[in-house]
Amino acid sequence: MTICFEGIEKTYMVYARPQDRLWEWVTRSQRHRVHVALTGVDFEVQAGETFGLIGENGAGKSTLLKIAAGTIRPTRGRVTQQGRVAALLELGAGFHPEESGYDNIRFMAALHGLEGGAMADFVQRATAFSELTRETLERPVKTYSSGMFMRLAFAAATAIDPDVLIVDEALSVGDLHFQKKSLNRILELRERGATVLFCSHNLYQVRSLCQRAAWVHGGQIRAIGATEDVVTAYEAHERRRYSDSSSAGALAEGGEKRERSASPTASTAPVKIVRLCTESADGINPAQVDSFQDLTLEIEVEAYSNAPFHVGFAIVRPDKDNVFGSSTQFQGGGRSAMQGIGTHVIRVRFPRLPLLSGEYLWNVYTLDDTGLQVLDMAELIQPFTVLNQKHREFGLVWLEHEWLSAA
Numbered sequence: 001m002t003i004c005f006e007g008i009e010k011t012y013m014v015y016a017r018p019q020d021r022l023w024e025w026v027t028r029s030q031r032h033r034v035h036v037a038l039t040g041v042d043f044e045v046q047a048g049e050t051f052g053l054i055g056e057n058g059a060g061k062s063t064l065l066k067i068a069a070g071t072i073r074p075t076r077g078r079v080t081q082q083g084r085v086a087a088l089l090e091l092g093a094g095f096h097p098e099e100s101g102y103d104n105i106r107f108m109a110a111l112h113g114l115e116g117g118a119m120a121d122f123v124q125r126a127t128a129f130s131e132l133t134r135e136t137l138e139r140p141v142k143t144y145s146s147g148m149f150m151r152l153a154f155a156a157a158t159a160i161d162p163d164v165l166i167v168d169e170a171l172s173v174g175d176l177h178f179q180k181k182s183l184n185r186i187l188e189l190r191e192r193g194a195t196v197l198f199c200s201h202n203l204y205q206v207r208s209l210c211q212r213a214a215w216v217h218g219g220q221i222r223a224i225g226a227t228e229d230v231v232t233a234y235e236a237h238e239r240r241r242y243s244d245s246s247s248a249g250a251l252a253e254g255g256e257k258r259e260r261s262a263s264p265t266a267s268t269a270p271v272k273i274v275r276l277c278t279e280s281a282d283g284i285n286p287a288q289v290d291s292f293q294d295l296t297l298e299i300e301v302e303a304y305s306n307a308p309f310h311v312g313f314a315i316v317r318p319d320k321d322n323v324f325g326s327s328t329q330f331q332g333g334g335r336s337a338m339q340g341i342g343t344h345v346i347r348v349r350f351p352r353l354p355l356l357s358g359e360y361l362w363n364v365y366t367l368d369d370t371g372l373q374v375l376d377m378a379e380l381i382q383p384f385t386v387l388n389q390k391h392r393e394f395g396l397v398w399l400e401h402e403w404l405s406a407a
């Protein structure tokens with residue numbers, strides 16, 4: 001199973017005012033400008049591959065996904081794919097608001113060409129997955145809350161076993177419980193061999209899920225290949241953009257920038273980050289550490305449910321460059337997740353911290369048991385300075401080295 005984009009171009013006619021469309025027709029003179037959303041897009045997604053699309057807002061990712069799903073047509077070029085396609089794009093876009101949840105699901109089943117027993121099976125799978133009550137499913141969907149609507153839409157979109165799954169940021173559907181369930185469903189379909197085309201701004205998820213990726217920039221493919229190469233190139237571009245825009249702003253504010261990022265789930269995170277502190281060997285000033293000192297990081301989290309979870313951290317530079325990151329998930333060949341309602345304290349010791357002089361900060365994350373869903377995060381916190389007082393070598397980190405031929 002392959003998705004093949006050949007010479008794709010997509011242009012939109014943009015009118016300044018709605019009436020210009022009519023005036024254009026009446027006067028036969030052009031009153032629109034042409035906006036090129038995609039041009040020269042040529043690539044293939046291999047069978048069984050999970051392929052990521054990344055890029056800035058407005059780069060053209062959703063347009064490309066919609067063309068792949070067949071919901072819009074390219075202006076030039078063509079896309080081919082075989083097998084059954086499920087698209088998690090504008091979820092629920094095809095729903096009829098006046099009809100009940102049940103009727104909408106039957107309608108979706110009919111669109112897939114299902115009848116009789118196959119349709120009954122589809123309805124059973126979708127309703128069970130949605131976890132909506134019979135009473136709710138009998139009501140018109142226009143009376144649903146947005147969360148209920150999205151649950152039903154996701155359930156209906158994934159009630160078939162597709163050969164190709166097209167996902168546009170759909171991992172953030174509904175509440176945390178349902179987000180996890182949706183993610184697991186996507187992983188399950190992937191395990192069964194579905195080809196997945198996946199677009200996300202969450203680079204952690206792209207790194208974790210995708211074998212290959214493409215960076216879409218200004219409607220063109222700027223880079224394509226192994227995920228790590230593409231994401232690293234995109235991150236470098238984002239850093240340049242960030243430093244260009246912040247050199248006038250953030251630095252003028254007086255230097256260091258602290259922020260606790262708004263977590264995607266800030267008020268409801270089932271595992272909240274409560275505290276982070278560091279302890280150095282002399283314990284005098286944790287904001288200033290000597291290179292090659294022992295440093296211990298302590299992270300306190302509060303779990304509000306019994307669901308297993310992981311904790312991750314990264315040491316970052318003020319420009320957001322990662323120096324080093326790890327997670328409990330990577331420990332000792334994949335340590336099993338932590339679990340239990342209440343307070344958990346995680347300690348990480350860095351013997352002889354190999355950082356050299358510079359400014360550093362911490363990022364901390366709590367993650368679900370798959371290590372993919374971020375439950376809570378605190379980024380660019382607790383700045384600290386490292387001083388390399390004993391050695392003359394310079395740079396970010398000390399690398400073990402030997403002079404082999406020095407006289």
Ligand SMILES: Nc1ncnc2c1ncn2[C@@H]1O[C@H](COP(=O)(O)OP(=O)(O)OP(=O)(O)O)[C@@H](O)[C@H]1O
Pocket residue numbers: 012013014035036037055056057058059060061062063064
């Ligand atoms: N129906 C439309 N009419 C005119 N322009 C459109 C239309 N749909 C998309 N565009 C434009 O096409 C470009 C690409 O949009 P697209 O939604 O594909 O970007 P994206 O990469 O998915 O962005 P985001 O990350 O913000 O979702 C944008 O400049 C957008 O304004």
